Amino acid sequence: MQLVDHGGVTDHGTLLWIGDRDSNAYCDAYDFCESHVSQLAYRVDLKSALLRPASAVRTILCCRDNDSAESVELFRTLCRLHADAKAVLLLGPLCAGARPSPADLFAVPTIHWHEWESFLPGYLRRCGWANRPGGVPQSIAVVAASHANASALLSIASSGPASAIWCRPDQLATLHRFDEIWWDDSATQGESWDDLMNRLVDPPREHVWVSGNVTPKTKSAAMEAGVDLVIAKPGDFSLLIDRAAGETEFGQRRAA
Known part of the structure; x- marks a missing residue:
């Protein structure tokens, strides 16, 4: 990353x-x-x-x-x-x-x-941006093929108030009461989004997909399946970092 x-x-x-x-x-x-x-x-x-x-x-x-x-x-x-x-x-x-x-x-x-x-x-950030107010996740599951694949996302996910765990794709049915699921592309490669989503017994509030293969087609497929945020890697992970930290935005925008 x-x-x-x-x-x-x-x-x-x-x-x-x-x-x-x-x-x-x-x-x-x-x-x-x-x-x-x-x-x-x-x-x-x-x-x-x-x-x-x-x-x-x-x-x-x-x-x-x-x-x-x-x-x-x-x-x-x-x-x-x-x-x-x-x-x-x-x-x-x-x-x-x-x-x-x-x-x-x-x-x-x-x-x-x-x-x-x-x-x-x-x-x-140079123009007063910070993450949205409210809705700070308290629990995040990082879905990845291995702990090595999950480690960087786990580090970000656990940098704020949320508890974070790693989950393999074959363990999706065991996830309960998580605010967010962060999908690493090691878990989604070769899988259909519909199949992955159907394995979730207790769907989270939001889904994030972090992938090294973000194209208009793959992004559209993920969003149509219910993914809320698509992040390319390598890239700038400001959205993920502030999402986990729960920083708040500035309320009133001023026109220039």
Whole structure:
């Protein structure tokens, strides 16, 4: 597992979101940002972001719909304008296989649209993000093929108030009264989600899947089966860490 350092403690700067926020590729990420950051400034494109500068910007998120780039120079100008901000591109479905790659073209980190849960939250720490209030799990079962596969998730799950145990896939029927089940891909590989869910006698409140094979297809299948959160590995495990710790979010978002 990979933990990403985004600059230390949470602060309360502005998230500058540039581009599409309504299409299926971006709407969930935008809704998450809107409800979790302390300040959000929306601009329809790079030109608008330059003409109407937002204040106290700490993270720039630019949605890239396809491989026909808006001016790289506009983007660089924007980054110079907000010199203290970290910039990241959220890549849409049509960017797959683009050459040169957006990361090379814009010289900033990139996040694929279907992996935003795994990588975006860490950038939001600079904009007042913390985990949702309430609903802190008191018990977590980590389902993995072996204790070695489960160890990293167990470490995170037990870092907060929750009690955490490891469970093999063939022991699912023994799980009772757990708030959450965290599925490692060692337990789900070659299995159908319907079969796995049907083995649960006492379903938990929420399911989390941590996998090294997160694609639009596998993510959709997991969500349709009832998985609430899909995390890619290696990645940024901020969502899992704060989920286990029970940190609270800042209540009132201010528009910028």
